[in-house]
Amino acid sequence: MEEQMTIKVLIADDHEVVREGIKRILDEDSQVEIVGQVSDGRTLLSEIPKLKPDVIVMDITMPDMNGIEATRRIERDYPKVKVLGLSMHSNRRHIKEMFEAGAHGYLIKNSSLQELRDAVHAVVQGQKFLSSQITSDVIFEYLKPADVEDDTPYIWMLTGREREVLQLLAEGFTNREISDKLSVSGRTVEAHRSNIMRKLDIHHLPGLTKFAITEGLTSPEPK
Missing domain, CATH: 3.40.50.2300 (Response regulator)
Known part of the structure; x- marks a missing residue:
């Protein structure tokens, strides 16, 4: 057998x-x-x-x-x-x-x-x-082919590292905590944060948090 x-x-x-x-x-x-x-x-x-x-x-x-x-x-x-x-x-x-x-x-x-x-x-x-x-x-x-564009921000507009930073921001981590987790400088984290806001055209943390939850990057539960 x-x-x-x-x-x-x-x-x-x-x-x-x-x-x-x-x-x-x-x-x-x-x-x-x-x-x-x-x-x-x-x-x-x-x-x-x-x-x-x-x-x-x-x-x-x-x-x-x-x-x-x-x-x-x-x-x-x-x-x-x-x-x-x-x-x-x-x-x-x-x-x-x-x-x-x-x-x-x-x-x-x-x-x-x-x-x-x-x-x-x-x-x-x-x-x-x-x-x-x-x-x-x-x-x-x-x-269906995605042949119709709109102005809605999509998560794939961000790089992999930017998505990581966005998730951690939405989960309540500070820039310093994020830099420790990702082993990068605080300046790098701030640069990612600025790029995220620019690409998504969302310029405040509550808006980023809502976007991350909507996109399934994280849940509404606190860290």
Whole structure:
């Protein structure tokens, strides 16, 4: 009898109850082994070399480094690892961001238990997986060419480092704290902050915070 492959899964979500729920669901699959759990993107990146997961089930909105930025780093540094995005957001923008970052699948958090298991098996085989909860209208909007421009600021106008700074600003970190976290000078942080405001045409912190929450970079919860 041919031996079945064990799928090593790492769970990344900032809510323990969600992580434990995912673990319980996947523990019922004899082919899946949960190799670890983390609560933010930066910790996730440090754990990948040690835990060597095949699949990462990742929340999009996590503190410190969100799932979209973490997915970009994983695609660049660990291209064999498959990312399955998990989110409450089902709009075109979040789907587009995750797949462009390198995700292989996108699930809504109220998906069925079996759909989560199916998604893990699909992405580990290199297939794309999209939650059945996502409406055909959203899929059409995602596939439709973006040939009409408007004045709405979009998150992809920012560089990866600017998105990191924006998330940390929105989470209440000071310039000094951000410089420590990112190992850059305070002057560099201030330059990023100015560039963010200029590109988005948002010139006050409450507006930046609202934008970051709307874009799924962070949640309304305090740091």
